[in-house]
Amino acid sequence: MAKPGKVTLSDVAKAAGVSSGTVSNxxxxxxxxxxxxRRRVQAAIRQLxxxxxxxxxxxxxxxxxxxxxxVPDIASSFYAExxxxxxRRAEEHGHAMLLFDTGDDLDREVRQLxxxxxxRSIGALIAPRMADERHLRRLRALDMHLVxxxxxxxxxxxxxxxxDDVQGGRMAARHLVALGRRRLAFVAxxxxxxxxxxxxxxxxxxxxxxxxxxxxxVHADSSDFLGGGEAARALLxxxxxxxxxxxxxxxxxxxxxxxxxxxxxxxxxxxxVVGYGDTSVARSASVPLxxxxxxxxxxGRAAVDHLIRESEGVAESRMHHHSSTVFQPSLVVRESxxxxx
Amino acid sequence: MAKPGKVTLSDVAKAAGVSSGTVSNxxxxxxxxxxxxRRRVQAAIRQLxxxxxxxxxxxxxxxxxxxxxxVPDIASSFYAExxxxxxRRAEEHGHAMLLFDTGDDLDREVRQLxxxxxxRSIGALIAPRMADERHLRRLRALDMHLVxxxxxxxxxxxxxxxxDDVQGGRMAARHLVALGRRRLAFVAxxxxxxxxxxxxxxxxxxxxxxxxxxxxxVHADSSDFLGGGEAARALLxxxxxxxxxxxxxxxxxxxxxxxxxxxxxxxxxxxxVVGYGDTSVARSASVPLxxxxxxxxxxGRAAVDHLIRESEGVAESRMHHHSSTVFQPSLVVRESxxxxx
Numbered sequence: 001m002a003k004p005g006k007v008t009l010s011d012v013a014k015a016a017g018v019s020s021g022t023v024s025n026x027x028x029x030x031x032x033x034x035x036x037x038r039r040r041v042q043a044a045i046r047q048l049x050x051x052x053x054x055x056x057x058x059x060x061x062x063x064x065x066x067x068x069x070x071v072p073d074i075a076s077s078f079y080a081e082x083x084x085x086x087x088r089r090a091e092e093h094g095h096a097m098l099l100f101d102t103g104d105d106l107d108r109e110v111r112q113l114x115x116x117x118x119x120r121s122i123g124a125l126i127a128p129r130m131a132d133e134r135h136l137r138r139l140r141a142l143d144m145h146l147v148x149x150x151x152x153x154x155x156x157x158x159x160x161x162x163x164d165d166v167q168g169g170r171m172a173a174r175h176l177v178a179l180g181r182r183r184l185a186f187v188a189x190x191x192x193x194x195x196x197x198x199x200x201x202x203x204x205x206x207x208x209x210x211x212x213x214x215x216x217x218v219h220a221d222s223s224d225f226l227g228g229g230e231a232a233r234a235l236l237x238x239x240x241x242x243x244x245x246x247x248x249x250x251x252x253x254x255x256x257x258x259x260x261x262x263x264x265x266x267x268x269x270x271x272x273v274v275g276y277g278d279t280s281v282a283r284s285a286s287v288p289l290x291x292x293x294x295x296x297x298x299x300g301r302a303a304v305d306h307l308i309r310e311s312e313g314v315a316e317s318r319m320h321h322h323s324s325t326v327f328q329p330s331l332v333v334r335e336s337x338x339x340x341x
Numbered sequence: 342m343a344k345p346g347k348v349t350l351s352d353v354a355k356a357a358g359v360s361s362g363t364v365s366n367x368x369x370x371x372x373x374x375x376x377x378x379r380r381r382v383q384a385a386i387r388q389l390x391x392x393x394x395x396x397x398x399x400x401x402x403x404x405x406x407x408x409x410x411x412v413p414d415i416a417s418s419f420y421a422e423x424x425x426x427x428x429r430r431a432e433e434h435g436h437a438m439l440l441f442d443t444g445d446d447l448d449r450e451v452r453q454l455x456x457x458x459x460x461r462s463i464g465a466l467i468a469p470r471m472a473d474e475r476h477l478r479r480l481r482a483l484d485m486h487l488v489x490x491x492x493x494x495x496x497x498x499x500x501x502x503x504x505d506d507v508q509g510g511r512m513a514a515r516h517l518v519a520l521g522r523r524r525l526a527f528v529a530x531x532x533x534x535x536x537x538x539x540x541x542x543x544x545x546x547x548x549x550x551x552x553x554x555x556x557x558x559v560h561a562d563s564s565d566f567l568g569g570g571e572a573a574r575a576l577l578x579x580x581x582x583x584x585x586x587x588x589x590x591x592x593x594x595x596x597x598x599x600x601x602x603x604x605x606x607x608x609x610x611x612x613x614v615v616g617y618g619d620t621s622v623a624r625s626a627s628v629p630l631x632x633x634x635x636x637x638x639x640x641g642r643a644a645v646d647h648l649i650r651e652s653e654g655v656a657e658s659r660m661h662h663h664s665s666t667v668f669q670p671s672l673v674v675r676e677s678x679x680x681x682x
Binding site for chain 1: 390392407414415416417418421422424425428429432437438439440441442444453455456457458459460484565566592595596598599602620621622624625626627
């Protein structure tokens with residue numbers, strides 16, 4: 001049966017023939033202890049199997065070496081990739097990551113931040129479901145360091161990390177135009193998703209620069225491959241039929257490709273299709289997808305750096321200036337919209 | 342700037358006109374405090390914005406209300422789904438989840454468990470990359486409660502939760518036989534993955550019960566859709582060609598379906614294909630996959646229950662008996678191997 005904590009700091013001090021303060025210094029500020037003494041203490045720590053107690057260390061130092069990541073759905077590959085970057089980067093800084101899944105519940109999100117405060121987390125990286133001012137005020141009232149993930153900085157007077165969705169839309173448009181496509185269409189799920197709206201904005205702007213005809217816009221009932229099938233049927237009914245389609249995510253794009261193929265059209269010869277996200281379905285699609293890749297892991301790592309900079313700066317009474325990091329997406333070219341020969 | 346912890350328990354006690362002990366009781370054992378007093382203390386807590394310190398509470402009670410989840414790759418949908426179940430269930434128990442990604446590094450895995458011990462976590466749920474006895478001994482030497490995830494109990498003298506892979510293989514075989522398929526094949530990635538071997542064992546056993554011919558076994562260089570393409574080319578070269586194929590994961594199955602289709606065969610008419618996992622690619626495949634679904638979220642929830650039962654039992658000096666929970670998978674029938682008409 002496990003009984004962590006049964007060996008105490010004083011046991012180690014006694015065994016090494018030093019004071020408890022020296023043991024503590026060996027653990028927390030090894031450079032302040034003479035080499036021979038430090039080695040003696042470290043040997044005693046190993047021999048007795050002593051595990052320093054972070055809870056006690058925290059009460060003295062005020063720092064928990066814990067940080068929180070709060071996301072709407074950890075089972076979605078977007079947030080799972082971010083979590084991977086956060087976990088790895090936190091570890092490099094000597095911190096551990098507490099992960100919370102809000103399941104899109106605003107009240108739960110607030111309770112989870114309260115839990116993080118109780119654990120004296122240095123702060124939270126949060127992708128709030130609603131980035132409206134009222135909800136963010138509620139979160140900020142909890143008086144902890146918050147770094148917003150995947151939300152533009154203007155919505156938050158704090159640090160933030162995001163990926164340039166407008167630029168992603170522009171990239172998709174420019175690629176389709178470079179392939180010679182002129183009858184363009186944009187496919188998304190339900191109206192009102194901010195990321196989708198920013199991608200549409202970039203797509204529209206870049207199309208307007210190059211082509212005289214406005215792109216068609218199709219909204220499906222769902223943002224998955226079923227929605228893609230539904231959107232494809234709408235595209236097939238258009239006259240003239242689009243020859244270049246940009247979908248706001250890969251699942252929609254796979255649904256579009258499958259349905260167009262079923263209707264006897266060839267992708268990319270008749271219709272070129274571009275997805276978004278470079279998720280696993282993009283690579284394994286029957287026609288592998290050209291898609292916009294987002295640096296999720298980098299995003300997670302940068303979010304950790306922002307939070308640690310803020311919390312250490314404030315702890316050391318240095319002036320902290322909030323900042324935002326915006327990553328550029330990149331285009332991955334595959335068969336659904338290949339490079340011109 | 343955030344300064345969590347500036348309001349103390351004594352501030353609340355002063356404001357409410359009670360002792361610090363009463364404030365502590367109101368937080369930890371509300372049922373022991375008279376209604377009127379409790380309401381007065383709670384009002385003071387709200388008014389002052391007091392946040393109880395879990396670190397201090399932990400030093401008194403010995404319980405951190407933290408538990409760890411240690412997985413090889415949080416970006417894989419299998420572990421991300423488990424994490425979702427663990428996070429939700431931990432929360433229901435009033436615990437928070439520390440998540441670690443080992444990235445398949447055995448030494449990192451040990452260091453992460455040490456970190457969990459330092460944070461006085463009640464224990465860890467762990468899907469160790471290597472479930473060999475030597476590595477498990479190393480983990481158990483850390484003297485903390487461990488619940489093994491997705492590893493059979495025999496490999497661990499502790500609690501475990503897993504999904505019956507042998508049964509999953511049996512289900513796939515029985516379904517293909519029920520469809521009238523007699524020339525069966527099994528497709529996996531590299532040799533030596535224990536889960537794949539258990540699925541093959543179940544598949545073989547069930548085939549032997551019903552069909553006189555041994556199934557063909559194909560191993561590809563990778564366990565993804567590229568490996569599936571490679572396996573499909575091997576299947577196409579066989580004489581007689583298999584008419585029913587079971588793949589150990591959905592990515593392989595998608596690769597098989599795409600390559601068979603490219604070669605002019607019809608799925609399921611010429612070859613029925615069954616995948617494993619019911620991941621997102623199963624639903625969005627050009628021919629949606631019949632596949633074996635695993636209850637990942639239930640697995641995560643059960644793992645939390647095992648850990649809490651063990652840690653509370655030991656803390657209260659009750660006898661703890663290790664136990665294993667084995668979940669049954671289920672078959673999801675779609676177009677790649679539909680029910681007989």
